[in-house]
Every structure is written in C-alpha cells, then in structure tokens.
Amino acid sequence: MGVAWGDLTGHHGCDVFITNLRGEMNILYIGDGKGQFTDETMSTGVGPPSLDRTGFGVVALDNELDGDLDLVLVNGKVKRANRQPGARPGEHWNVYAEPGQMLLSDGKGKFRDESPLAGLLGTRIDVSRALVAGRTSTTTAISICWRLRAAGRREFIGTSRRAADTG
Numbered sequence: 526m527g528v529a530w531g532d533l534t535g536h537h538g539c540d541v542f543i544t545n546l547r548g549e550m551n552i553l554y555i556g557d558g559k560g561q562f563t564d565e566t567m568s569t570g571v572g573p574p575s576l577d578r579t580g581f582g583v584v585a586l587d588n589e590l591d592g593d594l595d596l597v598l599v600n601g602k603v604k605r606a607n608r609q610p611g612a613r614p615g616e617h618w619n620v621y622a623e624p625g626q627m628l629l630s631d632g633k634g635k636f637r638d639e640s641p642l643a644g645l646l647g648t649r650i651d652v653s654r655a656l657v658a659g660r661t662s663t664t665t666a667i668s669i670c671w672r673l674r675a676a677g678r679r680e681f682i683g684t685s686r687r688a689a690d691t692g
Contacts, residue, residue, distance in 0.1 A: 527583035529542045537558075565634070583597065593631070596636065597643065598625055602621040609650050611650045629642075
C-alpha cells in the first residue's frame, strides 16, 4: 500500500494519506502538530473515490502549481474480479486492472477527483504497483513515473500538466 505525507489540508501541519484495499476507503489523517492525528477521510472527500479501487503508490505534489498539495495514485486489484471495460494489460492481468487517480486539493482541506485530467495515469486501465515523483532536471516540471504490471517491464513517465506549461 502507499503512503504520502505533508501539509495536505493547508493548515501548516503534517498529514498522512494511506491507500487501502478495494472495499475499504483510502484514509487521510490530519495532524494537530502535537503528534495526534484525526481521521478526516470523509470530510476531505478522499474516501469515496477509492472505495472500488485497490491503492498502491501515492505521491503528494502541487500538480496545479497553486500552492497546495494534490494526490496522485496508482491502483490494481490483488484479487481476481470482473474485468473493467477497456482493460488491456493481457488476458491473465485484465481482471486485476484499474485506472489511476488524481485528487486535486482546494487548499482548504477538500479534494475532488479529477482523474480524467491525469492523462494515461487516470484513463488507462492497467495493473499498477508503484509510483514515484520528482524533478528530473532543473526545470520547474515535476515528472511522475509509475510501474505497470508486476509481470512486465512497462514504465511510463509523465509530466505534471500545469508544470509543463511553465517550462
């Protein structure tokens, strides 16, 4: 499962986001700055979009360059289930395939699912197991690399959609 931490709600404290299994929601714990955390999964909107997915990798990054951290996730079932329309990793893997997700923050503790804006990561239905983000050069662009299908060696690298425009 994946874990991301940072000031995810704009309150200048450390929060922790944890991905979960299908049928269980991803969780967002809001830190109070004194070592105590409160489950704010429902009030922030991060839970419901994850209920039908199995989360693996997650990164927190300012995808829109608006000063707040957004969440990008990759998913993939661990138990065989019905094939989602459009799944294409291969006959054996189709029943494990799920699309990734992008949850954009409003900077005040609320997230909205904007997965279709994430390009291949949010629209391609595949089996993903890992996600990493970071700068690959001195530009302002943040690159995202994710691993698809444990049995194959397919990797994709994308660039955050707004960061690329600032070049």
